Amino acid sequence: MEAMDFYYANQQAILTAVGALSGIIAHNAVYIRGEWHVQAPQITIQLFALYVGCPVLAQTLKDTAVAGFLQGVIFWSYGYLPGLIASILLYRVFFHPLTRAGFRGPWYARCTKIWHMWAARGSKNHHVLNDIHKKYGSFVRTGPAEITVFHPDVFMAVDGPRSECVKSxxxxxxxxxxxxxxxxxxxxxxxxxxxxxxxxxxxxxxxxxxxxxxxxxxxxxxxxxxxxxxxxxxxxxxxxxxxxxxxxxxxxxxxxxxxxxxxxxxxxxxxxxxxxxxxxxxxxxxxxxxxxxxxxxxxxxxxxxxxxxxxxxxxxxxxxxxxxxxxxxxxxxxxxxxxxxxxxxxxxxxxxxxxxxxxxxxxxxxxxxxxxxxxxxxxxxxxxxxxxxxxxxxxxxxxxxxxxxxxxxxxxxxxxxxxxxxxxxxxxxxxxxxxxxxxxxxxxxxxxxxxxxxxxxxxxxxxxxxxxxxxxxxxxxxxxxxxxxxxxxxxxxxxxxxxxxxxxxxxxxxxxxxxxxxxxxxxxxxxxxxxxxxxxxxxxxxxxxxxxxxxxxxxxxx
Structure with missing residues (x-):
């Protein structure tokens, strides 16, 4: 019995580790490239199905072969999302080009833009950015892949006839x-x-x-x-x-x-x-x-x-x-x-x-x-x-x-x-x-x-x-x-x-x-x-x- 418990525990640990590795691979091979905001609803649905739908379905179909498979997916999911999030955060904080370039800004801005949504509540974003300028200067990292520029040349640089910039x-x-x-x-x-x-x-x-x-x-x-x-x-x-x-x-x-x-x-x-x-x-x-x-x-x-x-x-x-x-x-x-x-x-x-x-x-x-x-x-x-x-x-x-x-x-x-x-x-x-x-x-x-x-x-x-x-x-x-x-x-x-x-x-x-x-x-x-x-x-x-x-x-x- 103990051997069986050890086997299942070991199997769960392996599945979780594979899930974490999958999350790291997904970030570095897929999510790190291109834009994903338009796909955010589909990704949200997929995560909901993975973390809510699978456990509910596994409980409904318990003692069946499908339930066993779903249980494996659940253990895999225990590692996937933490692995994905950890990879994203490590990259943004330590390895992102903006980090290597040394742009200053609030430390949490490297991780996520959620801070900005909270800070701008009440629709006071202009004051939020004005205060950031006073503290950090003309070029401020305000997001994982975002720079706020307080420099008069920015308008011609981003929208002038020679600019290759696109809309965000x-x-x-x-x-x-x-x-x-x-x-x-x-x-x-x-x-x-x-x-x-x-x-x-x-x-x-x-x-x-x-x-x-x-x-x-x-x-x-x-x-x-x-x-x-x-x-x-x-x-x-x-x-x-x-x-x-x-x-x-x-x-x-x-x-x-x-x-x-x-x-x-x-x-x-x-x-x-x-x-x-x-x-x-x-x-x-x-x-x-x-x-x-x-x-x-x-x-x-x-x-x-x-x-x-x-x-x-x-x-x-x-x-x-x-x-x-x-x-x-x-x-x-x-x-x-x-x-x-x-x-x-x-x-x-x-x-x-x-x-x-x-x-x-x-x-x-x-x-x-x-x-x-x-x-x-x-x-x-x-x-x-x-x-x-x-x-x-x-x-x-x-x-x-x-x-x-x-x-x-x-x-x-x-x-x-x-x-x-x-x-x-x-x-x-x-x-x-x-x-x-x-x-x-x-x-x-x-x-x-x-x-x-x-x-x-x-x-x-x-x-x-x-x-x-x-x-x-x-x-x-x-x-x-x-x-x-x-x-x-x-x-x-x-x-x-x-x-x-x-x-x-x-x-x-x-x-x-x-x-x-x-x-x-x-x-x-x-x-x-x-x-x-x-x-x-x-x-x-x-x-x-x-x-x-x-x-x-x-x-x-x-």
Whole structure:
């Protein structure tokens, strides 16, 4: 009996040792190569079957030959996962190219990105990275295969015309769906971007800007109504309604009607909730894939999928029933305008358009609204700049873009606000290819994710004098305060720059010129600190806090 027990114990030990060896081999032969985040749901299912399914099945089929086999698999599994994890950790901590290159950073960042998800809870990733920069310098290891770069040359290095970097794993967020913003393959992205370009020609922009003025009128009417009643204006809500209304018209020729109804559209409420997922979970794209594919679709996950489905239904409705507008919308340029030679079939174009409709609503609406919220917040803190802009606009036609483009202080205030409060605080990660990348004098090894936090880089004292202060004159009469203009990249660089940059800047000019010509404003009682920007959340795009202002109509003699 003792001999039999010894035999089984020895057999169990051998199976466990073989399992551990299998885990080490699996890591070094398979998992160490390529990307596995998209396969994370399948791997999770396999591990669940191995560690939960096998024991349950073995117990159900006990005293059978199958149960004996399953028992062997269970003993093997006792070694497999520990062996796999140990091999991964040993490699990351001691043998990874980033370790050999001597990059500094939190010791636990070598092991996993889970720490980052925890640290960024509450969507404060921009503060997390800013604090890391203060402690570790310009090149910091913030993950097993990730370097966060706080250097002004990073934008041109990762997105410039000579860069070979690709978009990071985060951009597979819509997998298996596609969208221009999430396209990781450079040639595919270039083809799709050419189709988008047709929607941003001079003629197309003129049509879009004519629509914008209609919504500027509605925004003005909402503010005027509050001013007459001496009522506090929730500027955050108004500007987000304004941005989403414009983008609905721009994409589908169908406004969300929020400015007109002065209430949130149900799908935008759900979209706002869904985007909270992108705060803490952006640092762990594999966990996003697991959640989207395996977690029950309840709460914010349900909001995400319902929003995606709604955008797809709106695109389908738009294509089936046509546009009610006399001018052309983005759907026309992406789906209806002849795009022969661009390389997509009608079915492929539909799948792209379905993804693009969601990304256009998010990427087109929020950044412009957030940028305007930032400007109003800064002008509320520095009213002398509001008065300077008023002096520029009080005797001009604020619907004439050619005039607005040439107003120096208006444009300087916008530029300074975008420097301090970029819509993309930390997002937009890139990944080096097998050739690696040099930024400044620092070589970044191959297959390394590069994070370039605009929030911190735009506030580097080495690049801007009085970097944390709001000084619009640095862009006009005090150019010496800009020490390195490469640090200013709120709309991205090169082929990955924001297509809607011109449209966004024009929209901001129209709004600011109209409102500052007609109104004075100050912080509403109880919000003297104008804390909207202090409570901003980093959810890939930024999500500011409440901004309440008190408007007063100017007299004709002002």
């Amino acid at each position: 794993e985060w951009y597979d967020i819509l997998h298996p769906g596609q969208a221009l913003v999430t396209a990781r393959n450079k040639s595919v992205h270039a083809i799709r971007r050419r189709e988008w370009n047709s929607g941003f020609t001079t003629k197309a922009l003129a049509e879009h800007e004519a629509k914008i003025l209609k919504y500027v009128d509605k925004l003005d009417q909402c503010i005027e109504q509050d001013a007459k009643l001496q009522k506090v204006t929730n500027m955050r809500d108004l500007l987000l309604w304004f941005g989403f209304d414009i983008m609905g018209d721009f994409v589908f020729s169908k406004s969300f009607g929020m400015l007109e109804n002065q209430q949130w559209h149900h799908i935008i409420v759900r979209l706002q909730r869904a985007l909270s997922l992108l705060g803490p979970f952006s640092s762990v794209p594999w966990l996003i894939q697991v959640g989207f594919n395996l977690a029950p679709r309840v709460s914010v996950l349900k909001d995400w999928f319902d929003t995606v489905a709604w955008c797809q239904s709106q695109m389908r409705d738009r294509l089936e029933n046509g546009s009610s507008s006399q001018s052309q919308d983005l759907s026309y340029y992406l789906m209806e305008k002849d795009s022969e030679g661009h390389g997509f079939s009608e079915n492929e174009k539909w799948h792209w358009a379905a993804g693009d409709s969601l990304l256009a609503i998010v990427a087109g609406s929020e950044p412009t609204a957030v940028a305007l919220i930032a400007v109003f917040c800064e002008l509320g803190k520095h009213p002398e700049h509001a008065e300077k802009i008023h002096e520029e606009v009080k005797n001009v036609d604020v619907t004439d873009l050619k005039t607005l483009v040439n107003l120096p202080h208006l444009n300087a205030v916008m530029k300074e606000s975008l420097r301090l409060h970029p819509a993309l605080l930390t997002g937009g990660n890139r990944k080096t290819t097998e050739f690696g990348l040099t930024i400044g004098d620092q070589f970044i090894p191959p297959n390394t994710t590069i994070v370039a936090p605009r929030y911190t880089i735009g506030r580097l004292e080495s690049c801007f004098e009085k970097a944390s202060e709001f000084v619009p004159e640095r862009w006009t009469t005090r150019p010496e305060m800009v020490r390195n203009a490469a640090a200013y990249a709120p709309f991205g660089t090169g082929h990955h720059s924001c297509l809607g940059k011109t449209l966004a800047l024009d929209t901001m000019k129209y709004v600011l010129a109209r409102i500052l010509k007609n109104y004075r404003f100050r912080a509403a009682p109880g919000d003297d600190s104008l804390s909207a920007l202090e409570t901003v959340k980093d959810q890939f795009t930024s999500n500011p806090g409440t901004l309440k202002l008190q408007f007063e109509r100017r007299h004709a003699t002002d």
